[in-house]
Structures are given as C-alpha cells and as structure tokens.
Amino acid sequence: xxxxxxxxxxxxxxxxxxxxxxxxxxxxxxxxxxxxxxxxxxxxxxxxxxxxxxxxxxxxxxxxxxxxxxxxxxxxxxxxxxxxxxxxxxxxxxxxxxxxxxxxxxxxxxxxxxxxxxxxxxxxxxxxxxxxxxxxxxxxxxxxxxxxxxxxxxxxxxxxxxxxxxxxxxxxxxxxxxxxxxxxxxxxxxxxxxxxxxxxxxxxxxxxxxxxxxxxxxxxxxxxxxxxxxxxxxxxxxxxxxxxxxxxxxxxxxxxxxxxxxxxxxxxxxxxxxxxxxxxxxxxxxxxxxxxxxxxxxxxxxxxxxxxxxxxxxxxxxxxxxxxxxxxxxxxxxxxxxxxxxxxxxxxxxxxxxxxxxxxxxxxxxxxxxxxxxxxxxxxxxxxxxxxxxxxxxxxxxxxxxxxxxxxxxxxxxxxxxxxxxxxxxxxxxxxxxxxxxxxxxxxxxxxxxxxxxxxxxxxxxxxxxxxxxxxxxxxxxxxxxxxxxxxxxxxxxxxxxxxxxxxxxxxxxxxxxxxxxxxxxxxxxxxxxxxxxxxxxxxxxxxxxxxxxxxxxxxxxxxxxxxxxxxxxxxxxxxxxxxxxxxxxxxxxxxxxxxxxxxxxxxxxxxxxxxxxxxxxxxxxxxxxxxxxxxxxxxxxxxxxxxxxxxxxxxxxxxxxxxxxxxxxxxxxxxxxxxxxxxxxxxxxxxxxxxxxxxxxxxxxxxxxxxxxxxxxxxxxxxxxxxxxxxxxxxxxxxxxxxxxxxxxxxxxxxxxxxxxxxxxxxxxxxxxxxxxxxxxxxxxxxxxxxxxxxxxxx
DNA sequence: TGCCCTCGGGG
DNA sequence: GTGTACGAGGGCA
Numbered sequence: 123x124x125x126x127x128x129x130x131x132x133x134x135x136x137x138x139x140x141x142x143x144x145x146x147x148x149x150x151x152x153x154x155x156x157x158x159x160x161x162x163x164x165x166x167x168x169x170x171x172x173x174x175x176x177x178x179x180x181x182x183x184x185x186x187x188x189x190x191x192x193x194x195x196x197x198x199x200x201x202x203x204x205x206x207x208x209x210x211x212x213x214x215x216x217x218x219x220x221x222x223x224x225x226x227x228x229x230x231x232x233x234x235x236x237x238x239x240x241x242x243x244x245x246x247x248x249x250x251x252x253x254x255x256x257x258x259x260x261x262x263x264x265x266x267x268x269x270x271x272x273x274x275x276x277x278x279x280x281x282x283x284x285x286x287x288x289x290x291x292x293x294x295x296x297x298x299x300x301x302x303x304x305x306x307x308x309x310x311x312x313x314x315x316x317x318x319x320x321x322x323x324x325x326x327x328x329x330x331x332x333x334x335x336x337x338x339x340x341x342x343x344x345x346x347x348x349x350x351x352x353x354x355x356x357x358x359x360x361x362x363x364x365x366x367x368x369x370x371x372x373x374x375x376x377x378x379x380x381x382x383x384x385x386x387x388x389x390x391x392x393x394x395x396x397x398x399x400x401x402x403x404x405x406x407x408x409x410x411x412x413x414x415x416x417x418x419x420x421x422x423x424x425x426x427x428x429x430x431x432x433x434x435x436x437x438x439x440x441x442x443x444x445x446x447x448x449x450x451x452x453x454x455x456x457x458x459x460x461x462x463x464x465x466x467x468x469x470x471x472x473x474x475x476x477x478x479x480x481x482x483x484x485x486x487x488x489x490x491x492x493x494x495x496x497x498x499x500x501x502x503x504x505x506x507x508x509x510x511x512x513x514x515x516x517x518x519x520x521x522x523x524x525x526x527x528x529x530x531x532x533x534x535x536x537x538x539x540x541x542x543x544x545x546x547x548x549x550x551x552x553x554x555x556x557x558x559x560x561x562x563x564x565x566x567x568x569x570x571x572x573x574x575x576x577x578x579x580x581x582x583x584x585x586x587x588x589x590x591x592x593x594x595x596x597x598x599x600x601x602x603x604x605x606x607x608x609x610x611x612x613x614x615x616x617x618x619x620x621x622x623x624x625x626x627x628x629x630x631x632x633x634x635x636x637x638x639x640x641x642x643x644x645x646x647x648x649x650x651x652x653x654x655x656x657x658x659x660x661x662x663x664x665x666x667x668x669x670x671x672x673x674x675x676x677x678x679x680x681x682x683x684x685x686x687x688x689x690x691x692x693x694x695x696x697x698x699x700x701x702x703x704x705x706x707x708x709x710x711x712x713x714x715x716x717x718x719x720x721x722x723x724x725x726x727x728x729x730x731x732x733x734x735x736x737x738x739x740x741x742x743x744x745x746x747x748x749x750x751x752x753x754x755x756x757x758x759x760x761x762x763x764x765x766x767x768x769x770x771x772x773x774x775x776x777x778x779x780x781x782x783x784x785x786x787x788x789x790x791x792x793x794x795x796x797x798x799x800x801x802x803x804x805x806x807x808x809x810x811x812x813x814x815x816x817x818x819x820x821x822x823x824x825x826x827x828x829x830x831x832x833x834x835x836x837x838x839x840x841x842x843x844x845x846x847x848x849x850x851x852x853x854x855x856x857x858x859x860x861x862x863x864x865x866x867x868x869x870x871x872x873x874x875x876x877x878x879x880x881x882x883x884x885x886x887x888x889x890x891x892x893x894x895x896x897x898x899x900x901x902x903x904x905x906x907x908x909x910x911x912x913x914x915x916x917x918x
Numbered sequence: 919t920g921c922c923c924t925c926g927g928g929g
Numbered sequence: 930g931t932g933t934a935c936g937a938g939g940g941c942a
Contacts, residue, residue, distance in 0.1 A: 288929080348927065445928095920942090
C-alpha cells in the first residue's frame, strides 16, 4: 500500500533495530512506519591496520567502507565502520584511538539525513498491522520505499488532561491519592471532553487505556511536566502499573529532570509555551485563560481539595475537565502546532525534535546533509570547551531626549548577510584568503571557493523571498498565514546558524568564525552611521542591526518619504538590504543602551502600537504599584506630557514615603511560593518568602508547602529584611517600610524621569538634536533580540 | 561582574 | 538514547 504522512516523531526499537516513524495522514489516520535494515555507523580518520583487524573481529562489526573526507582544509582517508547496535556507538567511539567523526548523531536522525527526508513522506510497503500488535496507531506499515512529498499540515489529535489529587501534607513530594483525571480531546474540528474517576487503580488504568485508544499525536496540559505526569507516575509505581502510553507501548522518559518524552507522540506542556510565547505577568492557568479566552477557572479551593471532593464532587469533576479544556484552548489559540509544523518543514525534522531538542539540531539537520553530499567530514560536538566570549553587536547611543518622527531602519538578516557577503565558513577560513575580518581572520573569496554555510544561507534567503512573494499573492487568509509561517521559520533557521557558530560547544564552532561575523556586523553598522552623519543626519540610536534616525522634526509624511529614500539608497550602496521598518512619534531615548520607548505612527498596521524596550513592566516578583507607576510614567512621556510625568512620579513617591492613606496596601504586596522548608539548601533565613511562611505558621494560619505566600516589607534596614505576611482581605497590623517602598519606586521611575531633570531643562518638549556626544558600547553577546513589549498586540 | 540558586506553573 | 535542552531575577562573593 501507499500512504502519505507528516512525521510527528521518529525513534527506533532495540529488539531488531527497526527505525520507527510515526505520523498522521491528511485524512486523519495514525501510522507507524517500520524500516528494517538501516545500520549505525561512524567514521574513523586514518586508522591503522591493527585497529581495523580488531574491529573486523568484533561481533558487533557489520562492514566498512573507504571514504575520502575533507577535514580542516584537506582530504583524508577515512573508514566508515558499520556496527549492529546504535546504543553501542558511544562505547566504540570512546575506545577508538583515532579521531572519530559523526559518532554522536542520534540513530533516527542519521536515518532521516541519509534518506534526505523532509517532514512529510510517502511510504510504500506492506500493511503489517496484524503482526505488529504492540502499536497503538491505526496502521503499521513495513517500509519498502520512502520518498519526500510536498508538505501538508494534517489535523493532529491533541489530548489535554488534568489531575486532581489529595495533598500529602507531611511530604509534598509524595503525592496524595488521585481523585479524578479530566480530559479534552481535539481532532478534526471537534472537541470531546470527559473524566475518569472512581477507584484510584481504575483511574490509572483508565488513563493508559484512554491514551492508547484515542492515540493522540500530542499530549498537553498545564504544568504536566512538573506536576501531573510525575503524580501519575508516582501513584502508578505504588500499584506496579506501567504508564505504557507510547505509540509502541513504551513508557515516558524524564529528560534532564524536566521534560518528558515518549515514543511516537509529542508531549508539549502548554505552560512552557505560554512562557515562551506570551511572557505573561502571571503564568497561572486562571490568569492566562482570562487574558486569552476571557474565561477563567471554576471556583474550587484547591488547598482544601479533599473537603471539596467530599462536599461537591460533581463540581470538582467539572472543574477538572474545565482545566483540561481551557488548557487545550490556550494551546490552540497560541497556534503552537502550526509554529512547530512550519519549523519542522523548514528544518526537515520530526515535530517532536523541533519542539523538544535544542536549536543546534536545526542546523545539524541542514548542514550535515549538505556536508555529507560534498564529502566534508562532520566533527562531533565539543564537550564544553570554555572559550572567551564573542564580542556582540554595536550599540550607538546619544543623549537622552524626546524626539519627533524618528525613522527606524534595520538590516534584513544581519548576521546571515554578513556570512554570505564575506563568505564566512569553516570551509573557507584560510590564512591566505583575500577577505579579512576586522579581527584579522582571513577567508577565501567566493571565486576561489564558495563556503558551504554561505551557500546554504543564500539558498534559504532566496527561498524566503520566494515564500514572501507567494504570501503577497495569496488568495485566502489560510494561504497567507501558511506562507507567513514558513517565511518566519526560515528566518529563525537562518539566525540559528549564527547562534550555533557563536556557541561554545557546537560541532562546527570556531571562535575565530563567530567573532569575525559580529566584527563584520559592527563595522557595517558603524559605516552606515558614518554615512548617515556625513550626509547631515542625526543618528539617535542604533543596536546591532538597526539605526534610528532623526527626521529633523518634520511631519510624519516627510519622515516616511525620507525613510523610504534612505532605505533605498543605503541598500544599494551597501549591497545589503536595509529595511525601512517604522516611524516612531514620539521616540523617547533614555540615553542608555537598550532602553527606549516610542509610539508607532507608520506603517499603518502598526499604528498606535507602543514599543517599550528595556523597561521591565511586568516582573512577577515586583509589587503591583511598581509596574503600574512605570507604565503610567511612560504613558505620560509618550503623550509628551513631561511635566505630568514628573509631577506624577514625584507626587507618588512623596505619598508613599509619608505613608499616605490613599496608597493601597495591596499594591505593595510581594508574593512567592514556598516549598517544604527542608528542600532549601542553605540560609533559609535569608529568603524573605520562607520567613513570611514561618511567621504565617506562628500566627496560626494555614500554610501548605507549595503555597504562594504574600508579604509586606516592614523593615528593610535590617539584614535580612523584616517582612509581615499579608492575608488578602484582612487589615495589616504592621506598618509597611514606607522608605523602602519609596526608594524602590524612585529607583524604577527615576531611571526614566531623571533624564528630564538633568541637562534638558525646560525645553525638552521638542526634540533636541544637537550638542550630544554619542556614547558607544559593545553589547554582550547573545542578548535577546526580541523586544518585550508591554502588550500582547504584536502577538495577535 | 559573574556564578549559583530559586521560582514559576500544578493540587 | 550515536542525545545533555527553560529563562529571568536575586543574593552573594
């Protein structure tokens, strides 16, 4: 038979070393594809006869081949050695006295690279579902032929679940009895919800049966990695029940004491996605559900779950199902699967590898295939070699101030462009090269030898442009979103190439290469700034790949015209693409790197958006008044009401300092969870949250390890500072340390406000464009590129 | 400034 | 599984 699937996950089984591919067809069938006969191998550089004799007599030995591989500038004789068992490769590579290449590539990746598979494949073979009964998929196929097909995004089945269990108050790690498991399953546009309750052993068996019967591609939930899965596992261990929820009947494995993986499915904790994608101020399910769906959790007191279970069992069950369902809807709203499928298409990796494995695998997947095609030796990842840090991007700042109609230009794919333009690659680095980096490293010119990475990036860039064209020509919204997702994934992949080259452990990393790339980039951006200045422009700010240019205080229309003009002219001059990104009016520069705010007035679809960088507006550990006040001050400034901002800040700080009754005590509360006291290693007494919890107990209040404890700082002059537990809705007996709160507020607000107090005097309402000495700075490597905006507008 | 520890979510 | 992978903040040296 012949069938087409998108690959969800790939693995192999030890019994007969069959490669397992798991996936879903367009019309919704789940499939296991088994490939027999693929063998693990590794490359040994120029081994001697004794080694080859010994290896040939080894019972694991299968065969060997002669290869000539390009290694560090020349071709070397290499033996490719095939053995029987993938899991024995680490042992063999460790015992080999010669240099070993490509011996750290997971077996299922090796298979995918060697067959050059993409994320969707056509499988031709025999249906062996009758013989292979341990799999939970609709069918099992023995692969005769496997080939790529153009990508499609099938409906994947997603199962979200939630556990309610009793709390073991003596030992929080030893979870109490499970009361109910609620679930919500989404597939082909329909959602089914339900619950499993009754005898605990039946619940646990019911959970395994549910997953095996439903056979979801994706399992999700809220904090399942850290809570629900460990709870189920611990309770199953007690009865000797096995959590056989893998598509091949295997049990989940814990990765790094953190994540869970299981053969054939993607375990994707919605909580992690929420953190990564939304960066919400609070990460609780209730908060996030309200934010995204306008609907929160049911009203059940989980700290008294046993009591609730006794008195209102049906409500607890409904609450449990609702948690699972809210989580599923959040998961779908964030379009986690779409993002993963795009990334999977572009990196040609299975969905679960894209979701779970580090980004160096993205590069591996593309680069190793290309290297293999050209007989370039693939070294192994380096084992934690500490090198000096790579100098980062160039940051250009000028005096603080409020500016009108500021033009923002930024380089399209700065680092990839540098790699292409200067032919930067481990295959071109050469002391006799014609291209010299500002760091003095030389690379061959493209005419002599075009580098492998520059070529790959060039192709990716062309692909991206092509996809963007298709996006513009798209006839439907779905089509446009599809192409937009793909082009964005290509962008991520391209930037990942720089990321791994700058890292300290990647297989193709070379410190000289990483630092050359950033040096070329700094030189380029400095050149742009000089050119702009020479032509009479004032560059207000610049960071790595962007420049902010004063438009001269003219109208927005003129700024737009000027921006387009500059972008066109400079792109042509530089042979690079300098995009005209936006016009900000006003733009507030703090005069320090990485801190500014502005309101977007162009382009049309970003109009009104507030861009805030560097000012942390939503720290979970700060008290509410702090973030509220900062937002308010920035608001005043962006409305050009400097006096208002100063007045507001001064007034507020004065009120707080004097303990004005208008200050809401609740806005000063700081909260944090407290675990079992024993679980803290050292100096428990120096942690404010622990002292608050202990005081709570002294006061005769409920404290359960794992509970969130709230407090007010009552005396910060002592070390450690004194705190008083705060119980919502109850009057606080102690007095807040008003000086402490005033000081923290003044620190936060002062960073913004002081700019206007110092040298700007009274004339700050119009932009000041002269008399500032630019200060420059080299930023630290690997800093976050994405601005943390204070709203979620940019996401939706 | 950098290293190490902790939290966050969950009941 | 031929793997080693959270992200940000705070305390402390």
